[in-house]
Amino acid sequence: MEASPLRCTTPIELRPAQLSRLLGYELPYHRRKELFGMDEPEDGGSRSRKQYYSPAQVAMYRETHEPGFSLADNPQSVPPVVVTRMTKGGTGKTSFTANGSTILASMGYRVLVIDADSQGSISELFNVDTENESLLTAMDLFLNGEPLEKVVIQPFADTSLDLVPGDQFIARYDSTVMSERGREKLIQKWFQENQRQLAAKYDIVMVDTNPASTILNYSLMMAADLIITPVFLDGISLKAIKCIINELEEIKTEYGVSVPLHFVSNGLHNGWPHTKMNDEQLRLRFKDQVFNKKIPHYVGFSKQHLPGEAALPLFLRDTASSAAWSLVEVAKELAKLLHLRGSSNLL
Template identity: 25%
Template sequence: MHSDIERISELADAGERMIERLRRKAFLPESRKGLHVRFGIAEAAQLLGCSTNRIRMAEEDGRLPPPPPSENGRRPGYTVEELLNMRQVLGASPARAPLDVPAIIAVQNFKGGVGKSTVTTHLAHYFAVQGYRVLVVDCDSQATTTTLFGFNPHFNITREETLYPYLSIDPTQADLLYAVKKTPWPNVDLIPSNLELFDVEYELAAAGADGGSILATRFRKLKAGLNDLARDYDVVILDPPPALGTISLAVMQAANALLVPLAATTPDFCSTVQFLSMMDQVLHQLTEAGIDVRYDFVRLICSKFDGNDPSHAMVRQIMEQAFGPALLPVPILESAEISHAAMRMMTIYELDRPIGTARTHKRCKANLDEALGQVEALVRRNWGRVAPASEEDVVNEAA
């Protein structure tokens, strides 16, 4: 007769085996996630802010490789890697200047179910498509972001590959380079997580009388390690645990920007208000302890918004009245396309074809581009720049 506690262990093991089966099914034949998305010449030109003619001329004169070969009379489009090369050749890279401070954005809310990890991964891939160098740091032992990047935290990631060896009471790593993994995206790297990262919380909680000084040291250490890594990136995105703990506090102090996703429901609104109140108290305590916390921007973004649901519209109106300009004006719309992509452990930006209808996919991607583009605009504004003008804008302005 099994006890209920043994039953929990059996359920966890069965669930992990099922995740691995799903992962293998999604990433056949070699069970490794790939990136197969392609961009047509018109979309490539739009992303680069130039004309299709400029791309064709660069291909004709040899500055760019010849266009991809046709398949059944249709060009298959450009890969992300080819787009990055085009940006370099045509001078269309959005990368920060050497003196610009990398954006280190924490995507945080203590309320579960707001799409925190989904926002994190979509934001990372959005920045990647736009041509930025991105590092994603999964600080959550639940490791949803790690899973969405194609790694199984239980089977593929050891504790020594997470933040643990750097943040533990007895660290074995002096910097964070050891933890950086390549992803299918050529310009996105990942520091993964797994359940054993939670050991950091246990260790620091058991630190005893010296706990305060040890905590302060760990806070400063994570910030120093991320700042060191950030030199090679434009944007660093942190996915902290959805609870107030040691790692969450360290992430709050390490970030220089805060993005708070919340769903358009009354419980989510109330929970987020509590989160902000708690953040306020904690930040004051950190400041009193001599731990400096500064954010270039703090914004809330409404996620999972259903424009056809009157209750969502009502709660969003309440958000606008309460938060004012701190609430980003364009919400992330609820979409079956996002849910279907997540089932395949993917984001919308990784799909090489629509899962639902082409219209639904196009509408979903356009919304994500607009919503996440708001965050890009904040980053660029902090660098003292705005989004680069397209050739069409320049011509129209001259006229």
């Protein structure tokens, strides 16, 4: 299969300290030097060290040194499909999907991101302008029969992260399939028909959605192996959980499909007691369905889109922030929950 078209010439660059935080263990200097070499000395100095590492190099390191991570030790299997879904806007769905997928790719995993939101928010966050560029999108993939390799683009260099862009035309999905028999199963059927191709190229598929209750979102949930609901810690978001639970109960009743649901607490603020109370309420009600790590309230999420600059997920824009590292811990939990290759090594 041909490599995906490259959209961003700026690579993801990870410092050694970031690698240690991502993987949960220290990478020995002599091993890094042996595998990756060193940068040229700056200003004519005599000492040189490797300053940055790419996700491709991380994957190479893990292939060589981590038990259970090598592709040779893992028979090809269909990658789990994770759908980010919440029936309320502004809870952090796109931020979670964009950052979670970027972090997993930085850990060396092969990630496919599908933008199924008519606003194209995650495409924009990956600096892809679907409004002003002629690109194939999720609509072409699911309904127009375009092959996956023609639709995907690669937002970052030296990174195994592919994107199926989204745009406003995905809003036409419902009206297009309305008269088709078994319309709710069309996306599930697409994943089944493309199992071999997906298994050969990806470890995980992550899908971003909008809050609306549509045939498209219903179909994506039916195709999912896991649904993740980011919950902003206010009363309105907690109430909105009831809607998605009702949707999943309907899917189970009508089709006998039971899709696991997990929650991510978002917006915890030590100065706002109601956020702590709402987090406790969420955990009391859903127990093990809630990720252990909480994402703090952080104004830096607004920096993902800065006027005059390329959009970037928080993990790349503000790597040292507590919010970014909370997302790293959530991504590790996700990898372990789905039993991604080598995830038992993540600390």
